[in-house]
Amino acid sequence: MPTLQEGLMEEMKQILSNKIHISQLKPGDHIYSWRKAWLYAHHGIYVGDDKVIHFTRGGGQETGTGT
Numbered sequence: 001m002p003t004l005q006e007g008l009m010e011e012m013k014q015i016l017s018n019k020i021h022i023s024q025l026k027p028g029d030h031i032y033s034w035r036k037a038w039l040y041a042h043h044g045i046y047v048g049d050d051k052v053i054h055f056t057r058g059g060g061q062e063t064g065t066g067t
Helices: 004-016
Strands: 030-035 040-048 049-060 059-067
Touching: none
Parallel strands: none
Antiparallel strands: 030 040, 040 049, 049 059
């Protein structure tokens, strides 16, 4: 049985997220994934063919990478 804290975290996840199935993605969609206990989100742009352009930190700056 989940603890009260786990239940609250799951409620927050539902409020702060708009989860969709991968089949619903269209090129140009902004996607994100929450990280580190909901302290920040990792963002990217879906470009089709199972590819995402995402941002990573490199040398103290944010740089776009096409992975």
